[in-house]
């Protein structure tokens with residue numbers, strides 16, 4: 001019944017119990033503690049703070065509490081982008097169908113009246129946690145490239161739109177680095193398509209090693225093409241990142257006997273960087289980086305253009 005146990009066992013689902021009466025928390029905790037990491041809050045505000053910090057898989061929410069009541073907590077949770085998808089089950093003494101309707105219309109997934117029946121509460125929690133976890137996995141898959149584990153193109157494009165708007169408000173720099181494996185058709189021809197896939201995955205790992213900031217976003221843009229979004233980064237800094245990417249890829253030492261530039265796999269890189277202004281369009285950075293990448297190819301490959 002603590003946050004400490006949660007951090008030690010990240011695979012056990014976490015349930016947050018919210019109730020102003022400690023006796024109620026103890027009853028529900030006894031029902032769930034064998035299967036879940038349980039944390040608890042004694043007030044609405046505490047519940048919101050803890051939910052933000054702990055990102056539980058499910059919240060059991062009392063309605064009648066001094067100060068902020070459960071309905072208000074539920075409404076606030078649903079307003080919060082990071083918490084809106086956490087399933088909420090009201091556990092309350094309020095048994096009117098009107099109250100139940102209100103709870104459900106606020107976005108709660110379920111409504112249980114106290115005193116709770118342990119096996120039924122356990123079953124409801126298990127069902128909702130399972131659906132929540134499946135949904136989380138699907139959401140993760142929707143933004144991830146299966147071969148490399150990097151962000152996929154859709155996620156990259158959506159993130160860039162959000163970032164350009166955010167950076168424009170601060171009149172900040174945004175740089176985009178685009179890279180493409182050199183003579184990759186010949187690589188596939190020489191070593192086979194499965195080896196080509198492994199090569200793409202290894203280049204992705206080199207790219208991940210080369211970008212350091214938590215806000216940098218490396219992504220697989222297409223077949224053997226990658227894009228790295230670097231917020232608050234000017235062109236000079238982006239050139240350093242690109243140099244590191246190029247070095248890391250070379251250091252993989254993947255033999256490429258049919259490359260026209262080196263005995264190992266190399267990449268050509270294009271960089272686009274500019275300060276964001278109101279109305280900035282993410283696609284402009286992509287187009288500009290692509291044009292620079294094309295220049296790197298034209299001028300001989302295995303090089304960086306900005």
Ligand code: GH3
Nearest residue numbers: 180181182183184185186188193196197223224297
């Ligand atoms: P360049 O130096 O000009 O980039 O030459 P290239 O041969 O790399 O050029 P191009 O971009 O035309 O060819 C990319 C090749 O990458 C074509 C395609 O067969 C291969 N490819 C694209 N996606 C994948 C993939 O997922 N796996 C494998 N193994 N090959 C892929």
Ligand code: MG
Nearest residue numbers: 020062064065
């Ligand atoms: Mg209460």
Ligand code: MG
Nearest residue numbers: 180181224225
């Ligand atoms: Mg290509």
Ligand code: MG
Nearest residue numbers: 180181182184
């Ligand atoms: Mg290529």
